[in-house]
Structures are given as structure tokens and as C-alpha cells.
Amino acid sequence: MPPATRLLALALAASATPALAAEPVALHCERLFDARAGRMLGEHTIVVEDGRVRSLLPGRAKLPDGTRSIVLAGRTCLPGWTDLHVHLGSQSSPQSYSEGFRLDPVDFAFRSVGYAEKTLQAGFTSVRDLGGEVSPHLRDAINQGLVEGPRIFAAGKSIATTGGHADPTNGHNSMLSHLLGPPGPTEGVINSIDDARQAVRQRYKDGSDVIKITATGGVLSYASSGDAPQFTVDEIRAVVDTARDYGYRVAAHAHGEEGMKRAVEAGVTSIEHGTHMSDEVMRLMKQRGTWYVPTIYAGRFVADKAKIDGYFPEIVRPKAARIGAQIQDTAARAYRGGVKIAFGTDQGVGPHGDNAREFIYMVEAGIPAAYALQAATVHAAEVLGVDDQGVIEAGKRADIIALPGDPVADINAVMGVDFVMKDGIVHRMPAAQ
Incomplete structure (x- = not known):
């Protein structure tokens, strides 16, 4: 490996990302943006497993005991x-x-x-x-x-x-x-x-x-x-x-x-x-x-x-x-x-x-x-040219973000993202969580 490439590799190893989480987690969202239809929906529960959306359920769905839940109260969930x-x-x-x-x-x-x-x-x-x-x-x-x-x-x-x-x-x-x-x-x-x-x-x-x-x-x-x-x-x-x-x-x-x-x-x-x-x-x-x-x-x-x-x-x-x-x-x-x-x-x-x-x-x-x-x-x-992201649907990548408020009603809400999940891994959580 050339010296410049070795240095580049060292530079890019400056921090670490957690391994892919396999256990299911449920996100409880007060609102959900349906990107395919371009409209805001009411309360939904998103179940994520192995980096993918396993299911999308209306309301505050009842889940099996032991399922980890993240309650995103007052927040809108959107595709990343x-x-x-x-x-x-x-x-x-x-x-x-x-x-x-x-x-x-x-x-x-x-x-x-x-x-x-x-x-x-x-x-x-x-x-x-x-x-x-x-x-x-x-x-x-x-x-x-x-x-x-x-x-x-x-x-x-x-x-x-x-x-x-x-x-x-x-x-x-x-x-x-x-x-x-x-x-x-x-x-x-x-x-x-x-x-x-x-x-x-x-x-x-x-x-x-x-x-x-x-x-x-x-x-x-x-x-x-x-x-x-x-x-x-x-x-x-x-x-x-x-x-x-x-x-x-x-x-x-x-x-x-x-x-x-x-x-x-x-x-x-x-x-x-x-x-x-x-x-x-x-x-x-x-x-x-x-x-x-x-x-x-x-x-x-x-x-x-x-x-x-x-x-x-x-x-x-x-x-x-x-x-x-x-x-x-x-x-x-x-x-x-x-x-x-x-x-x-x-x-x-x-x-x-x-x-x-x-x-x-x-x-x-x-x-x-x-x-x-x-x-x-x-x-x-x-x-x-990809078909596994950009929407929150069963089988798609679990790239999900959340923010307080409703960005369709007030676009300024986009500046307040406080929850970020990529491939089922949480990278940012609201301070109160």
C-alpha cells in the first residue's frame, strides 16, 4: 500500500460506528410522512429488524413483550x-x-x-x-x-x-x-x-x-x-x-x-x-x-x-x-x-x-x-436508481429520521432533526430519550 494511501486509511479510522443491531426495535411516531404519496399521516409504529423495516403499523401498536421501544413523542418520522x-x-x-x-x-x-x-x-x-x-x-x-x-x-x-x-x-x-x-x-x-x-x-x-x-x-x-x-x-x-x-x-x-x-x-x-x-x-x-x-x-x-x-x-x-x-x-x-x-x-x-x-x-x-x-x-x-430507500415501507432500508413538529405545515421544522437511524442503527437520539 503506498504511503499516501496508508495515511488516508489512518485518517478515516478516526472514529467508529456500532455494529448492525439484529434485535427488533419499535419506533412510536406521532406523525409519519408518506413520501410516496407526499402526505402526512397520523400516529404510526415502525418495527425495525436487521437493518430493515419489518412492519409499519397504524397507531400505537401493541408489540410482543421484550421489544425495545423508542417513543418519539410530538415528532414526525420521515425517511432519511x-x-x-x-x-x-x-x-x-x-x-x-x-x-x-x-x-x-x-x-x-x-x-x-x-x-x-x-x-x-x-x-x-x-x-x-x-x-x-x-x-x-x-x-x-x-x-x-x-x-x-x-x-x-x-x-x-x-x-x-x-x-x-x-x-x-x-x-x-x-x-x-x-x-x-x-x-x-x-x-x-x-x-x-x-x-x-x-x-x-x-x-x-x-x-x-x-x-x-x-x-x-x-x-x-x-x-x-x-x-x-x-x-x-x-x-x-x-x-x-x-x-x-x-x-x-x-x-x-x-x-x-x-x-x-x-x-x-x-x-x-x-x-x-x-x-x-x-x-x-x-x-x-x-x-x-x-x-x-x-x-x-x-x-x-x-x-x-x-x-x-x-x-x-x-x-x-x-x-x-x-x-x-x-x-x-x-x-x-x-x-x-x-x-x-x-x-x-x-x-x-x-x-x-x-x-x-x-x-x-x-x-x-x-x-x-x-x-x-x-x-x-x-x-x-x-x-x-435505487429502490430500497426513500420510503418507510416493509422490506426497505431502515433509514428513518424524526423531528419535532410538522414540516409540511411549517418547513422550518426541518432544522430540528433530533433522531437519526441509518440501516437500523441509531446515530442520534432526542435529549430526553
């Missing part, structure tokens, strides 16, 4: 939430741009452990990590019970074009670029159809679960355009077709209209951010069944930080101010236009653990609270 757009290996700060030159992978790995735990504690039992070399290793450590965190569907390195958003050499001076040489498909940078195929195969070799491309410029990268298209349709189609061979779905970061059109036409599963989404793009997305993951939180965060001198480099600041402020309005138009919406925050831009604030921003945009909750449950499961 999924955030479809996070970056657990980093978190924005004024030092973010220099840290890439000063820190080692093990530094980011240590940080990711804390970010993962905060995310789980906030009620997010699954995430899709869309770009970061740490995330596949963090995923494995969580799955092995070495650290606490959400279930991770990891993209690994995003696929970009030369000079585009996610080219890892953007911002390097000429001497450093000369020493390192131009990045290629192994590093996730492509410039042809053959490169596109090779980049996907490299992600397969690296153990990714999903493919992420940067179909347009981005806000936080060292490049002047935040919305110019960065792939040809044929290049994206080569990514999508090769990804399909390996059972992968493709998420496309996209701010500009033309880049979105190319990505949708080429068959990506989801458009992330979608700032300049036109009516034509919306029609195309509905025709193709393409999902939209707005990441309103990230837009509002960067627009706010752009007002602070020195927070972003000067090449980034105007993009953050111009693009970030528009995403919430785009999400509102997309919902009214009938585009399918799923939940994502782009946390890592904003602070990890604050993910649920996206629900509040969605409702501010005119999206009904019940739909916003579905976006992080059944919709997210559909985007991921």
Missing part, C-alpha cells in the same frame, strides 16, 4: 433524506484557493470525517458526492464501520475539458503547469470522444458509483466564463454511453443554456444548478425525463460571500454575484414548468450539516413543502 450534490472533502473559506497548494490529501481526509458526521446528524442518511478524490475512500470507511457518516454514492474526480471547470490545473502558473504537464483522461480532463471513454473507464477503475461532468463553466473556478459550453454533444454522448456500459448514471454541472441543451440531448440523468435554464431547455428536459437538482443553497451562499472583500479571488467574485443570485428563481420557474426536481445543496460550498436549509429555500421559491420533502426521498432514490 438524501442530498444529491455534496463535496465532503472540502468546505468553502477565504483560504480554500491556497489550501490546494499547501495541504496533502490526508488533511482533506481528516476534515471529511467531521463533515460526514455533521451531514448524518442533520438527517441525511445518503448523499451523492459529485467530485472529490477523498469521497470513494470515505464511502468505504463508512461502509466498513470505521467512521460515522451517510451512505455515499461517489463520483470521484469530475470529468472536465482543458481549461474548463474541474480542470485541476486552472490557476497554476506557467512554471508549475510545465512541471506537472497537461492533465488527461486519467486526471479527468478530456478533449475527444476517445478521451471521454477513457475518463469514464478510469472512474470505473477508481471505484466511482456515478459519473459527474462539468458541461459548462463554473462559478468558483479560475476561469472567466461561468456558463460557456465545454463539451461537444458527441463527447457527452460518449461519456453517457460508456457510463451506461458500467451501470453508471451521469450528473451534469451546468449553468449556461447551450451546455444544458447538449447535456440533455446526450442523455445525462440530471442537470445540476441550471442557472440559465430556458423554456426550451425545460421542454427538452421534460421530453427526455431529465431531473433537475437546483442547489439553491450554494447559489445564495456564493452571492452573499461575493459581497465580502477578499472572500473570493477577483476572477470568481463577479460570477458568484451574477450567477448565484439567479438559481432560486430558476428553481421556481422549473417547478411551475413541470420539470422533475430532486434535492441537492452543493454543500462544501456552504457549511456541511446545514443541508436542510435547502428545503426552506425551495419553499420560498414556491415549491410545496411536501414536494420538497419528496425531492430528498423518493425523487432522490429515483435519480440514484
Whole structure:
């Protein structure tokens, strides 16, 4: 094992998760959110065994003697939430741009452990990590019970074009670029159809679960355009077709209209951010069944930080101010236009653990609270292509969270999660329990 890999393994072993509990436990919930129907139900009892929901019973059900009970009085039980757009290996700060030159992978790995735990504690039992070399290793450590965190569907390195958003050499001076040489498909940078195929195969070799491309410029990268298209349709189609061979779905970061059109036409599963989404793009997305993951939180965060001198480099600041402020309005138009919406925050831009604030921003945009909750449950499961999570039903994963109040009646309740169960293991209990 190379030294860097050994250090990464040590970093990810910083805490431990309890073993899977086999004995049955009953959760008594005052209310239950039916994610499939998008409605709130009354009192229910959820019986969990071997990491799965064994049964779902109306009311305060009588159970066999000896069954452990957890009474969640005054609380709503919901399926564990999924955030479809996070970056657990980093978190924005004024030092973010220099840290890439000063820190080692093990530094980011240590940080990711804390970010993962905060995310789980906030009620997010699954995430899709869309770009970061740490995330596949963090995923494995969580799955092995070495650290606490959400279930991770990891993209690994995003696929970009030369000079585009996610080219890892953007911002390097000429001497450093000369020493390192131009990045290629192994590093996730492509410039042809053959490169596109090779980049996907490299992600397969690296153990990714999903493919992420940067179909347009981005806000936080060292490049002047935040919305110019960065792939040809044929290049994206080569990514999508090769990804399909390996059972992968493709998420496309996209701010500009033309880049979105190319990505949708080429068959990506989801458009992330979608700032300049036109009516034509919306029609195309509905025709193709393409999902939209707005990441309103990230837009509002960067627009706010752009007002602070020195927070972003000067090449980034105007993009953050111009693009970030528009995403919430785009999400509102997309919902009214009938585009399918799923939940994502782009946390890592904003602070990890604050993910649920996206629900509040969605409702501010005119999206009904019940739909916003579905976006992080059944919709997210559909985007991921999994059928064992996102609902509380017999046989499904026992990913269950609870919070005081009724989030359908008052969406602000989402910030109060105080019970978290993932795969039948309790990771957070109300203080009074």
C-alpha cells in the first residue's frame, strides 16, 4: 500500500460506528410522512429488524413483550433524506484557493470525517458526492464501520475539458503547469470522444458509483466564463454511453443554456444548478425525463460571500454575484414548468450539516413543502436508481429520521432533526430519550 494511501486509511479510522443491531426495535411516531404519496399521516409504529423495516403499523401498536421501544413523542418520522450534490472533502473559506497548494490529501481526509458526521446528524442518511478524490475512500470507511457518516454514492474526480471547470490545473502558473504537464483522461480532463471513454473507464477503475461532468463553466473556478459550453454533444454522448456500459448514471454541472441543451440531448440523468435554464431547455428536459437538482443553497451562499472583500479571488467574485443570485428563481420557474426536481445543496460550498436549509429555500421559491420533502426521498432514490430507500415501507432500508413538529405545515421544522437511524442503527437520539 503506498504511503499516501496508508495515511488516508489512518485518517478515516478516526472514529467508529456500532455494529448492525439484529434485535427488533419499535419506533412510536406521532406523525409519519408518506413520501410516496407526499402526505402526512397520523400516529404510526415502525418495527425495525436487521437493518430493515419489518412492519409499519397504524397507531400505537401493541408489540410482543421484550421489544425495545423508542417513543418519539410530538415528532414526525420521515425517511432519511438524501442530498444529491455534496463535496465532503472540502468546505468553502477565504483560504480554500491556497489550501490546494499547501495541504496533502490526508488533511482533506481528516476534515471529511467531521463533515460526514455533521451531514448524518442533520438527517441525511445518503448523499451523492459529485467530485472529490477523498469521497470513494470515505464511502468505504463508512461502509466498513470505521467512521460515522451517510451512505455515499461517489463520483470521484469530475470529468472536465482543458481549461474548463474541474480542470485541476486552472490557476497554476506557467512554471508549475510545465512541471506537472497537461492533465488527461486519467486526471479527468478530456478533449475527444476517445478521451471521454477513457475518463469514464478510469472512474470505473477508481471505484466511482456515478459519473459527474462539468458541461459548462463554473462559478468558483479560475476561469472567466461561468456558463460557456465545454463539451461537444458527441463527447457527452460518449461519456453517457460508456457510463451506461458500467451501470453508471451521469450528473451534469451546468449553468449556461447551450451546455444544458447538449447535456440533455446526450442523455445525462440530471442537470445540476441550471442557472440559465430556458423554456426550451425545460421542454427538452421534460421530453427526455431529465431531473433537475437546483442547489439553491450554494447559489445564495456564493452571492452573499461575493459581497465580502477578499472572500473570493477577483476572477470568481463577479460570477458568484451574477450567477448565484439567479438559481432560486430558476428553481421556481422549473417547478411551475413541470420539470422533475430532486434535492441537492452543493454543500462544501456552504457549511456541511446545514443541508436542510435547502428545503426552506425551495419553499420560498414556491415549491410545496411536501414536494420538497419528496425531492430528498423518493425523487432522490429515483435519480440514484435505487429502490430500497426513500420510503418507510416493509422490506426497505431502515433509514428513518424524526423531528419535532410538522414540516409540511411549517418547513422550518426541518432544522430540528433530533433522531437519526441509518440501516437500523441509531446515530442520534432526542435529549430526553
